[in-house]
Amino acid sequence: MVQRLLLIPDGMADWKNPKTGKTPLEEADTPNMDFLAKEGACGTAKTVPKGYPPGSDVANMTILGIDVRKYYTGRGPIEALARGIDTRIAFRCNLVYVENGIMVDYSGNRIGDEEARRVIEALNSEVDEGVRFHCGRSYRHVLAIDREFEEDEVKKVKTTPPHDITGKKIDDYLPEGGKLAELLNELIDLSKTVLPEVTDRANMIWPWSGGRIPKFPRFADRFGVRGVMISEVDLLQGIGRALGMKVVEVDGVTGYVDTNYRGLAKAALRHLKEGFVVLHLEGIDEAGHEGNYELKVEAIELYDEKIVGYILDRVDLEEVSIMLLPDHPTPVAVRTHVAEPVPFLLYGGKKDGVKEFTERSCRKGMFGEVNGLKLMNLFFS
Numbered sequence: 001m002v003q004r005l006l007l008i009p010d011g012m013a014d015w016k017n018p019k020t021g022k023t024p025l026e027e028a029d030t031p032n033m034d035f036l037a038k039e040g041a042c043g044t045a046k047t048v049p050k051g052y053p054p055g056s057d058v059a060n061m062t063i064l065g066i067d068v069r070k071y072y073t074g075r076g077p078i079e080a081l082a083r084g085i086d087t088r089i090a091f092r093c094n095l096v097y098v099e100n101g102i103m104v105d106y107s108g109n110r111i112g113d114e115e116a117r118r119v120i121e122a123l124n125s126e127v128d129e130g131v132r133f134h135c136g137r138s139y140r141h142v143l144a145i146d147r148e149f150e151e152d153e154v155k156k157v158k159t160t161p162p163h164d165i166t167g168k169k170i171d172d173y174l175p176e177g178g179k180l181a182e183l184l185n186e187l188i189d190l191s192k193t194v195l196p197e198v199t200d201r202a203n204m205i206w207p208w209s210g211g212r213i214p215k216f217p218r219f220a221d222r223f224g225v226r227g228v229m230i231s232e233v234d235l236l237q238g239i240g241r242a243l244g245m246k247v248v249e250v251d252g253v254t255g256y257v258d259t260n261y262r263g264l265a266k267a268a269l270r271h272l273k274e275g276f277v278v279l280h281l282e283g284i285d286e287a288g289h290e291g292n293y294e295l296k297v298e299a300i301e302l303y304d305e306k307i308v309g310y311i312l313d314r315v316d317l318e319e320v321s322i323m324l325l326p327d328h329p330t331p332v333a334v335r336t337h338v339a340e341p342v343p344f345l346l347y348g349g350k351k352d353g354v355k356e357f358t359e360r361s362c363r364k365g366m367f368g369e370v371n372g373l374k375l376m377n378l379f380f381s
């Protein structure tokens with residue numbers, strides 16, 4: 001059996017830095033990724049479908065062959081999946097501050113975790129069967145509704161992200177559309193009496209971006225192997241779980257450049273005999289969000305040496321097939337994700353003339369620009 005390894009360095013792709021004339025990936029010394037590109041074939045992949053936000057959720061779902069146009073029902077459901085919350089319907093739920101009917105602060109004046117926990121507890125003591133608030137960090141929580149609703153009742157609910165209506169009258173943006181919207185409005189009303197008893201920072205809940213928890217097609221049914229998901233972040237673990245993959249946790253990981261590279265690489269090697277391993281690393285993306293070019297270059301070099309190099313030294317290169325790509329670019333210049341195609345390489349089959357793994361060189365690869373949704377078909381063909 002061919003052993004397949006999918007490597008996802010989160011947010012690695014970038015733009016040319018005006019000072020150096022190079023992207024962080026071009027600047028970094030990456031002999032191991034360059035080896036894979038040289039001995040394999042390259043291209044670029046569109047991992048964010050038109051009209052979707054370039055989040056890690058959308059991009060990684062697409063890479064793993066899940067059509068977001070069919071299965072992306074909102075941020076709430078993806079967060080519920082990520083956190084293993086067992087429910088039928090989920091919404092993102094902010095703690096917000098509203099004054100005279102105006103949305104003053106979508107972040108509950110940056111309420112602290114401990115205060116937020118007490119708010120969520122107080123809310124849960126007041127709600128009926130089938131409704132539960134799940135505590136996250138600060139103002140970001142999940143509202144789980146585990147009740148029977150008709151399909152179109154769920155679909156026709158209209159909500160608005162609270163950060164889009166700062167300074168505006170909330171009356172025009174309250175949940176609308178049928179019975180589920182009515183329940184949301186009842187919960188909002190309830191929160192107006194509960195929150196002031198516990199905190200001054202927030203005085204209302206604001207549910208948004210919700211829907212039914214999607215049932216992804218099982219990875220095994222489509223590609224003949226269950227797959228193993230190794231990631232430092234619960235989002236990827238949740239996507240893996242929803243695909244029916246085995247989720248492997250690694251000790252001592254930080255989701256940052258100082259993570260336990262050895263532990264992550266070893267876990268990938270250990271599970272490779274199961275046929276398919278996804279190894280996702282978060283740290284490079286964080287350097288992008290910090291807008292730190294030097295740190296991003298360093299994070300890419302560490303990744304190349306301690307993940308890619310470590311693995312290449314220990315696998316049978318005849319037996320293994322490797323696909324490597326970032327989920328989306330996180331350019332240091334804008335410190336956020338963008339929806340542009342990413343470079344990818346596929347080692348273990350054909351070869352093209354590309355000699356190094358960079359944004360620019362991969363554009364000349366034999367695959368050209370591919371639809372991200374087709375990457376797994378390419379990998380498993």
Ligand SMILES: [Zn+2]
Pocket residue numbers: 010011055056057059285327328
């Ligand atoms: Zn990402």
